[in-house]
Each structure stands twice: as C-alpha cells, then as structure tokens.
Amino acid sequence: MNIGVLAVQGAFIEHEKMLSELGVSSFEIRQKADLSKSFDGIIIPGGESTVQGKLLKELDMFDEIKTAIESGVPVFGTCAGLILLAKSIANDKNTYFGTMDTVAVRNAYGRQLGSFHTDSEFKGIGTVPMTFIRAPYISSVGEGVDVLAEVDGKIVAARQGNQLATAFHPELDNDLRIHEYFVNMINNR
Ligand code: GLN
Secondary structure, rough: OEEEEEEEOOOOHHHHHHHHHHHOOOEEEOOOHHHHHHEEEEEOOOOOOOHHHHHHHHHHOHHHHHHHHHOOOOOOEEOOOHHHHHEOOEEOOOOOOOEEEEEEOOOOOOOOOOOOEEEEEOOOOOOEEEEEEOOEEEEEEEOOOEEEEEEEEEEEEEEEEEEEOOOOOHHOOOOOOHHHHHHHHHHHO
C-alpha cells in the first residue's frame, strides 16, 4: 500500500509519521508529476484551505485529484482537508473538491479561533483524543454520509463511502486508530 500525502501546505509531515508508525508507506504530493505515481489513498492535511485550494489550482493538480476521489480512491481530509472535500462552505463562497455531501463551517467550532483538546467518542473506534486548531465543523450532511463523531452537538467526523473527514487533527496525538481506520478503508475497498 502507498498513500499520497498532499504536501503543498500545512501539517503533512505529521501524517507521514503516523503512516510510517503503522508500517504503511507514503509519499508527498508536491507537484503534478507526483500524481503519476501509483497511490491507494490520499491524505489532505490541515492547514489553510484557501491556500491549499489556490496552490492545487496553480500547480494544476486540482482536477486530477478530484477525478481520483470521484473514481473511488480513498481520501482522508483533516481540518482544512474537511473543508476542501465539502460540497459547500456555509461562511465562504468558495467550494473546492465538493465531493462530500457535507456543509462545512470554517473557523467556527466551539471556542472560535482558539485551539483546544478533548477526548470523545468516534463511531466504531471508541474514545479518541481530538485536537482542534481553528477548526471547522460540519453543519449538515446528506443521506449517504455517516456521522462518526460529534462534540458539543457539532459534527466533527464523517464518512461518505471512500471519503473520511475529521475537523480535528488525529496526526497530532499519539493515537494511531483513526489512521488505522483509514488504512482499513483502503484495505476493504
Ligand atoms: N482554519 C483553517 C481553514 O479554514 C483550517 C484550520 C486547520 O486546518 N487547522 O482552512
């Protein structure tokens, strides 16, 4: 298995570390040529969704990644990645991949712009540590979307078929189970 980690901006190295701890190989998607490598899944890290969206277009990678997701390649978006996958963004006129039937709200969860940490239930896994950094949440989901975690009544993790999104950053905590969940999504494809 080989997972491509989008590495144009944001917290991608932390994802690579998690994958390597799981014994899964990964490579960085920095430019269009990297997309010619074979990959079984894609991780879109946290960072700044506007910057990532802009760079993906400037580097001419946007359409190819979107097509890969639409064709069923498993994708895991954390934080900014959740925003890039959302069908629409409640407080932003932009839409990026829009492949997940979710509405995201940017910079809006809980204690607004600050960072915070909690432990909460993740469906199918149990209680996991959750680190939020200027996080989004999902305000609504379509029919095919399974809500996997909620904190304070807000959806913070969801899955739709091959797509997994978390508002928090599992790559920043010492718990491999959410990355393992994603690896299982790839294995069970
Ligand atoms: N606030 C960022 C955005 O709107 C997301 C924050 C993050 O990825 N940690 O894109």
